[in-house]
Amino acid sequence: MKRQIVTLPLSLMRVTSIDWDIDWRGAPEAGLTDGNTQVVMNQVPRWVGHLDMTMRDDWLRSWRAHRWQAQGRVGIYRLYMFDPLGFNLQAIVGRAVAETGIPFATGERFSSGSGFSPNVYLEAAAAASAGDTYVTVTCTDADLVPAPGQIMSAGDWPMGVVSVEANGDDTYTLGIQMPLRADMAAGDLVSCMATGLFEVDDDLAGAAPYGKLNRSAFSVSFREVLNR
Structure with a gap:
């Protein structure tokens, strides 16, 4: 259906x-006899x-x-x-x-x-593949530069920004979690x-x-x- x-x-x-x-x-926490903790994601x-x-x-x-x-x-x-x-x-x-x-x-x-x-959008500056934990966007407006802790999305797949690195050419490399869940092409729109x-x-x-x-x-x- x-x-x-x-x-x-x-x-x-x-x-x-x-x-x-x-x-x-994650699965429920499992305590081990050696004092460590096992986490199954x-x-x-x-x-x-x-x-x-x-x-x-x-x-x-x-x-x-x-x-x-x-x-x-x-x-x-x-x-x-x-x-x-x-x-x-x-x-x-x-x-x-x-x-x-x-x-x-x-x-x-x-x-x-x-x-x-x-809504407000940035463009992907480079292609990225599903599973990647970094994406690069183009941003020419200082008010729109992404910030760690921001939630963005591409193709209705949300992603949390964990780091932002300025590349010096109006592009920014964003560390994201969770990893990208669908391929992204250069020029694709990323929702702020x-x-x-x-x-x-x-x-x-x-x-x-x-x-x-x-x-x-x-x-x-x-x-x-x-x-x-």
């Missing part, structure tokens, strides 16, 4: 607490996220509509991994654009009232704010009860989809 992909607009990432991390999926780690969210009125209706479209565990969410600590998109494009999106050339928006979700494909593990995940003010505060957890 082909799973439907539901893109969650950046405007719906109305979060009060954010936790994106890599689940290395899984070959297929994945990104996970836990978000505390608050929204009301139009935003809350839109959230419910996207959840219903995803049909619980059946669908796949394409998420903007909103992470202002790693990359502050609002500071680059402005708060209004970050929250409401980019309209069509005519000035019109989608029926939900939102426009296209904004990561995007990824995620799923929930409970059909009721993200349910948003509300009160008299049409306001809801809820939590939802996501895990990365590896089989695509």
Whole structure:
């Protein structure tokens, strides 16, 4: 069965607490008799996220509509991994654009009232292969130079930046974890704010009860989809 992909607009990432991390999926710790510790790592780690969210009125209706479209565990969410600590998109494009999106050339928006979700991209300066732990990007804007701790992505595969080395020619070599999961060609786009494909593990995940003010505060957890 082909799973439907539901893109969650950046405007719906109305979060009060954010936790994106890599689940290395290691086996339970095993203590050895010689005092050492044995750790068995899984070959297929994945990104996970836990978000505390608050929204009301139009935003809350839109959230419910996207959840219903995803049909619980059946669908796949394409998420903007909103992470202002790693990359502050609002500071680059402005708060209004970050929250409401980019309209069509005519000035019109989608029926939900939102426009296209904004993002900022760099270009891969050289090819890289799946399994590599370094990628090289071109960046001519000092405000966009990647920083250790930032989460970026290529082709909806997130990667965490662990080191940045300036090469002196407007290119930067980035150490990344987890290793690259798909081949990258020179010129491919690398998202400064990561995007990824995620799923929930409970059909009721993200349910948003509300009160008299049409306001809801809820939590939802996501895990990365590896089989695509």
